[in-house]
Amino acid sequence: MKITATPIEGLFEIYPVIFKDERGYFFESFRKEALLSQGIDKEWVQENQSFSKVGTIRGLHYQNEPHAQAKLVKVISGKVLDVVVDLRKGSKTYGKVYSKILDDQNHNMLFVPEGFGHGFSVLEDAVFSYKCSNYYNKASEGGVIWNDPILNIDWQVDTPIISAKDQILPTFEEFTEMTKGGL
Numbered sequence: 001m002k003i004t005a006t007p008i009e010g011l012f013e014i015y016p017v018i019f020k021d022e023r024g025y026f027f028e029s030f031r032k033e034a035l036l037s038q039g040i041d042k043e044w045v046q047e048n049q050s051f052s053k054v055g056t057i058r059g060l061h062y063q064n065e066p067h068a069q070a071k072l073v074k075v076i077s078g079k080v081l082d083v084v085v086d087l088r089k090g091s092k093t094y095g096k097v098y099s100k101i102l103d104d105q106n107h108n109m110l111f112v113p114e115g116f117g118h119g120f121s122v123l124e125d126a127v128f129s130y131k132c133s134n135y136y137n138k139a140s141e142g143g144v145i146w147n148d149p150i151l152n153i154d155w156q157v158d159t160p161i162i163s164a165k166d167q168i169l170p171t172f173e174e175f176t177e178m179t180k181g182g183l
Contacts, residue, residue: 001015001016001017001028001034002014002015002016002017003015003034003035003111007096007098008086008093008096008098009091009092011086011098011110011112011113011116012038012110012111013108013109014072014110015106015109016028018107029074029107030072042072042133043133044072044131044132045135046131046135046136047132048130048136049129051125051126051127051128052122052126052128053122053161054122054123055121055157055159055161056122056161057155057160057161057166058120058121058166059083059117059118059166060083060085060143060144060146061117061118061119061141061143062087062115062116062118062141062142062143062183063134063136063142064140064141064142065140066140068114068134068140069114069132069136070133071110071111071112071118071130071132072109072112073102073109073110073112073129073130074102074107074108074109074130075102075104075126075128075129076126076127076129077125077126077127078123078124078125078126079101079102079103079123079126080101080102080103080120080122080123080126080128081100081101081120081121081156082100082101082110083097083098083119083120083153083155084099084110084112084116084117084118085116085117085151086116087115087116087144087179087183088115088116088182089179089180089183090181091115094182095150095151095176097151097153101123102120103124114133114134114183115183121155121160123157142169143169143170144170144172144175145167145171146160146169148172150171150172151172
């Protein structure tokens with residue numbers, strides 16, 4: 001596994017070593033010691049999977065303390081633009097956006113620490129999977145609106161399909177005011 005730091009502290013890109021032959025392919029999709037070598041020491045307690053049609057945007061979501069979640073995200077099939085926003089109070093990269101295409105060809109992943117808003121847009125019908133370091137708690141969920149003018153995210157989707165819940169999330173400015181500077 002190749003694990004690479006991003007410009008945002010604590011956020012990592014992960015690329016597995018893929019072994020291909022006439023039968024197909026094989027790779028390790030999770031190896032605790034590889035993550036530990038980068039200081040990623042999480043106990044994964046929940047794994048989620050979703051199917052989304054091309055054009056769908058999900059996010060930007062987070063969980064508040066004490067139910068904050070780190071995530072290990074990947075695509076089982078298809079292609080997405082995975083997007084994260086640093087929402088950590090006092091972080092030198094607060095409000096910075098990072099995006100990466102995740103797909104079923106590279107089988108690449110992102111490790112997203114607690115304190116980030118997370119979402120993705122679907123570039124090809126996709127099955128998306130993610131491990132979580134804490135259990136989902138409905139009362140602790142929050143988010144930032146997907147089309148926030150300050151964040152100015154290019155989701156690479158012309159006609160987005162967005163849930164009613166995601167259409168009424170607060171702006172980044174409103175989030176910053178509500179949380180007094182972040183998570």
